[in-house]
Amino acid sequence: MKLSCTSLISTCFLLALPGVALSAEVSVDATAIVRFEQRANTGFPKQDLAPATQFLGLDVNKLGDGNLSLHVSGWGREDILDKSYYNNDQAVGSLTYGYLQYRFNRAADARLGRFFVHEGAVNEQVDGLSLRSDLPLGFGVSVFGGANVHTQHLANENTDGKGDAITGGRINYRYKGMLELGASGVYESKAPTLTDPAHVALLNGGKLGDHRLIGGDVWFSPFRMVEVMGHTTYNPETRGVAEHTYLLNVKPVQHLVLTGEFNEHRERNFFFGSAMFASLLNDLNEKSRSIGGSASYEISQALEVAADYKHFTRDAGNADRSGGDIRLSFLDNSVRSGLGYHYVRISKDFVNVMGTPMDSYHEMRVYAMHDTKNYFAAVDLLDYLFQEKVNNEQNAWEAMASLGYHLTPQLAVSGDFSYGRNPEYIRDIKGLVRLTYNMTFDSKGGKK
């Protein structure tokens, strides 16, 4: 199935190539990044690493009769010096997405190839076909199906824990800019069974949970200044509610936004289809809940302030996160800056994997950046200040500086350097060089 889908995608791209030459709009985004690292761990030989990564994106619009488009994005990485821990081999790559899209009119489209689906309760990456359409009387429908896109195999296994085939969709109804109701679902073919004796002993004889979910979502705006949205999902495999997640937005005056949110997860039902998470938690019967609120106000185009609070509750304990952010912008948005402070209070019931209580901490950040026609620069400072030392360290901090130069309006070279100290490393020094190329040929609209 996987092989046939890959062949199908390749064939589609080859068929599209003649059209590319005649197309009205081609957009290319390319970024090459070389990271420089030196690793010196006790008991291991010192390594000099220089993984080079090429990100490449191509969008070709107005193919054929003008309604067909091609979208491709992916990356490849090669180790210039020693083989890095990033790669199993010296080189690796990934096709993030690659699909042909046909817009039947402004209200419907079809996609063929590798693409992402975000519809209601569904979040998947698929090699296959999707159809979406608005329908008369406020209805809409979307369906998709194909092969699952697999990821890294689990340790000592020949699978990532996901089934091979997947299908799903969403139907929705919209009423006069006031209400939207949706129902969505995803059905994945049977999950594989693990064979490693350790996994077999841990996980119900190695049997993984099948990934199947159904959900209902809502958007409701009785007045223009108020909107409520969110969804609830149900896991038919475990026969229980997996998630409630809802958001309330209130805009009483211009530039002021007040929000409230409620999230609740029944962890066994929510994590059931994930090989990693299902085995990660000691007690899958736990329930987690978070309730919070925030407010943001744009005082002027140059100044925006925000404050937020969130309370987390799990069977294991509770915590609060509260704080605020300020965003500034000057000189026609060419200088942008921000600073933020948050305090996270953690109850003593919460313990880490070592069985010791986790500590509360302060989080502080300040950044500034400047863009000009010729050069661009940024600095970013981040500090986590723990109330009690972690691994004998009071802080986890990092300072980063970036400087770049526009060789042409489309081509830029830049470099980043960061220095930090934290409970993991006595010194954490990183650097990279980046070459960015963004070009659109004969563009009419704007996409960033």
Place this chain on the structure above:
Amino acid sequence: MRFFQVMFPALALAGLMIILAACAQMNGLPGLPASHPEALLAGQQVSCAECHEDQQKGTMKAFDSFSHTPEFVKNHRFYASSDERLCSTCHKSSFCNDCHTNQVEMKPSLRYGNRPDREMPHRGNYMTMHRIEGKLDPASCYRCHGRANNERCISCHQ
């Protein structure tokens, strides 16, 4: 369970049939344009209400709902899950997939170190912090790393 297994493909098929049946009536639907007619600047805090006072015809929602306030950016998943096509009029898929992807090459905050104004997850040394934040709210980890983008996670969490 058996009921679900039978009903789900049937519902998907019914959806396809509804599409075909409705095709003849679809020319009058407002829908969405392929792209925004004006190019938007990188780093701009987009306020749709600056130019649009009315309702976005394709989504039937007020334009102001989609203004990119800090709250919108923080909670954008709610909007993307029902109006992804509206997002795509301004954003390429790659804009979303910088963070939401199957196999991330490097931390988005590292790739875009020159853009500290963008909301990027896991800035700084997140190795220390993930042990705390993952314990407080494991569901927030699951959204991105549950069934994909977890090649780094499984080296320790199995």
